[in-house]
Amino acid sequence: MSDDGRTPVVMVAGLDARATARAAEALVVAGVTLVHHDVSRLSEGVVVATVRSVDLGGEERIAVNELQLEHGCVSCTLRADLLPLLRRLHRRSSVESIVLQLDPTMEPEQVSWAISHVVVADMPGFTDAPAGADVDVRATIACVEEDAWLTAATGDEEMPGSVDDDERTLAQVAVGQVRFADALIVAGCDPAMREPWDSARLMAVLKRLAPNAPTMIELPQRRLTPILMAQLMTAIPDSARRGRVAGPHDPLLDGQPPLDEDCGVRLVEFNSDRPFHPQRLHDAIDSLLDGVVSAQGRLWLASHPDDALWLEGAGGGLRIAAGAPWLAAMEPEERSFEDPARVAMSALRWDPVYGDRHSAIVVLIHRPDGGRIQDALRSACLTDEEMAGGQQLWDTFDSPFGMSHVEPCDDVELPDPTTRSTGERRNP
Template identity: 55%
Template sequence: MKTITDKELSVRRSTSKTPLVIVTGFDRSASARTAHALAVPGTAVVQHDLSLIGEGTIVRTVSTIGADGELDSRTTQNMLDHGCLSCAMREDVLPLLRMLHRRSNVDRIVLALDPALESEPMSAAIATVVVSGVPGQVDGPAGRDVEIEAVIGCVDEGTWLDDATGDVALAEVGRGTADDERTVAQLAVGHVEFADALVVHGRAEDGWAGARLFAVLKRLNPEVPIIMDLAQRPLTPHIMGGLIAAIGPGARRGRITGPHDPLLRGQPPLATDCGVTVVEFESDRPFHPERLHEAIDVLLDGVVAARGRLWLATQPDEALWLESAGGGLRIATGGAWLAAMSDDQVALVDPERLAMASLRWHPLYGDRNSSIVAISHHADPAVIRRELGAALLTDDELADGQSGWDRFSDPFGRAHADPCIDLLDERALLDTPGSDPGREGNR
C-alpha cells in the first residue's frame, strides 16, 4: 500500500503541525469514498454523524491505517452539554483534532464533515476557538496542532444546481436542527466557494445540464481543480494525490477572507456560457436604504450566488456585507470604512486593502463605495444593474449631504445573534476592524 511521501510530510516536518484535509458535501457516501481514497498508511479518517444532535448525541468514527496497511476503525457515541452544531465542534471535533496530532502513528488527518457542518466556519473555528482540557497540551486553538492542507468539496452533478438555487431550509430536509435557519443553497454554494478542489459525483440529466453546472462551478471558483468520481474509475490514493497536487498556490487552504477582500476569486470567465454569466455592479455613491431594501430581491431570482460591500447613506461609518445563495440573502456588518477609522486602526489594516483604497480615494467620501458581484444562471444582467442603480441616491439626494441622509428611514437594523450560532457563522470570526458580529439580518 502507498505510504506518505517525503514531499507530503514536508509541511509537517517544517511546522510540527499535522496536515488536515477537510471533505464536505451533502452525500455521506460520496464524502466517505473521497475521504477513504486519501487513507494511506499514517492517515486517520474521521467521520461524524450528527443525525442525533437534537438529542445531544454525536456519533464519531475514527479509522486509522497502520504502517502494514491494516485498517482499525472505531465508532463511539458521545454526549454533548448542549445539542447544537456549535457544541459538536467545540466539545468533540476540535479536541479530537488536537488529540490525533499527538499520536505517533498519525501523519495526516482526513476530516469528513457531517452534511450539516460547513467547511468555512469549521476552518475559522480551527484557527480561533480555544480548546481547553486536552491532556498534555497547552490550551489553545486546534490550529496550534493541525494545518489545513486542502478543503475538498463533493458535488452531485445531478442535484447541486437545484440545491444551490432553491430556498429550502436545512431543517425541512432533515439536514439541520429544528431551529437551524440556514438553507440548503447556503451550504451547497459554500461547498464550492470555499473548496480548494472538487470531486463531482452522480450524473446530470443530460449533457446541457452538465455543461451548465460546470459553467457555474468555474465562475464561483475558477481556479479549483476538478475530478470525476465515476463507477468505472473509482477514486484511489494516486488519483486523490494528483488532485491535491493540482491545487494552486493561491488556494485558500482554510484561510478566511474578509468583506474588504476582492469579491472575485481568481479570474473567472466573463463571457456567458450556457446562460451563466458574472454580473458586476459598482458605484461611488451611497444607496437609499428603503429603495435598496426593495431592490435586493432582484438577487434572489435566477441568481446562484452574490456577494458585495454596500455603502448605505444612513450608515456612513461602516460597510454592510451582502451575500446570497439561491433564494436566501443575508446582510451583515462588514466593518468600518478606512475613512471612518482612527489612525491607530488604519495602522492595523492589511496593506493590500490600503493600496486598493488609495487608487479610488474620494476627497469627501474616502474609500466608501458599493460593489456587488453575482453569478446569474437565468436572470438578465441588465435588469440586475438597472434595479440596483435605481436604489442609489439621486443627484438631489446626494446634494443634501449626510445631514439630509440621516433623515431616511432605515430598514437595515440590528438583531441579536445567539452565541452558539455565532460559532457556526464564519462572519462572526472575521478579524475586521470595527466589526460587530451581533449585527445581522436575513431575508
C-alpha cells in the same frame, strides 16, 4: 507534517453523504486518520463521532462514540469534541495527516475558521490555544452531484435535518461548500439520464464559483482510488485558499473567474460610489433572488456610515450582515494594523469626502437577465438631491436592517463575528 511541524488536515465536504464518504475513504492510506462527526441527530443533542486510523504499518483501528451535547448546534460539536481531538491526534506519532469527512450540513469555511480562532482550553498537558496551533488545513475538497447539485444551489429549500434555529437554506450550504473548495469532485451520473446541456451549465457554474479548483469526474463505473486522489491533490495550485477565510474587504473576483457568458451562466458586477438608501435597497433585494446562483458584496448604506455591510446570497436565500469598518472611519493608528494590500487598493479610489466607502457586488446568474439586477441596484442608490443632503439627512432614513444578533452559544464564536446575520430574505 507541515514545514512548521503542524499536522496537515484535508476537509471533504458535500451535500451527498455517500459521495463525500467515497472521497474521504479514498484518501485513507497508511499514516492517515479519518474523522467524521455525524450530526443528523443534532436536534436530539446527539452527535456520532467516528475515528478511523491506519497506522504506518497498515493496521487499522476504528472508534465510534455517541456524544451527548447540551445544545443542538454545530458550534458545540466543534468545541466539545472535534477541536480537542485534532490537538490530540497531532501528538500521535502514527498520524501523519488527518482527513475530516464533514457532515452534509457542515460548511468547511466555518470549520476552518474554528480551527484557526476558537481557543481550546483546559486540556491536560496542552497550553490553551486554537487547534490551528497543532494542525494546518492543507486543502478542502467539495463533492458535487452532477444531477442534483445545481437544482439545490438555485432553490430556496430549507436545510434538511437542521435544528430549529438553523436558518440556512440548502442553496447557501451547497454554494458555500463549493466556493471554499480547493478541488472539486463531480459525482457523475449515467450519461443516458442527463442532457449534455445540463452538464455544461453545471460546469460553467462551478468554474465561476471555484475558478482555480482542479475538477475530477467520478464516473459510476470508475471508483475513486488513493492514486486518483493524490493526483487531484497535486493539481491544487499554490495560490489556492487552503483554509483561508476571506474578509469582507477582500477581492470579490478572487481567482479571476471567467467573465464571459457560458450556457446562460455569467457574472454580473455592480459598483457604485454612492451609498444605498436603506429602504430602497431592501426593496431591490428581490432582484437578487430570481435566476441567481450566488451573490456577494460589500455595501455602503447611507444610514450606516462607519461599517461596510456584507451581502451574501445563494439561490432563493439572501442575508445582509455586519461587515467591517471602512478605513475612512478609522483613526490613523488603527489603519496601520490593516492589510497593506487593502490600504493600497483603497488609496487608488480614495474620495476626499467619503474615503474608501463604496458598494461592490458580484452576482452569478444562470438565467441571462443581468440588466434587471443592475437597474434595480442602481435605482436603490441615493439621488443627486439626497447626496446633497449629506450625512445629516442620511441619519434620518429608517433602516429595515437590524444590527443585533445573539449566537446560540454565547461562549463560542461561530461563525466568524465579522459576518453576523442582520437580515434574511427568501424567494416567495
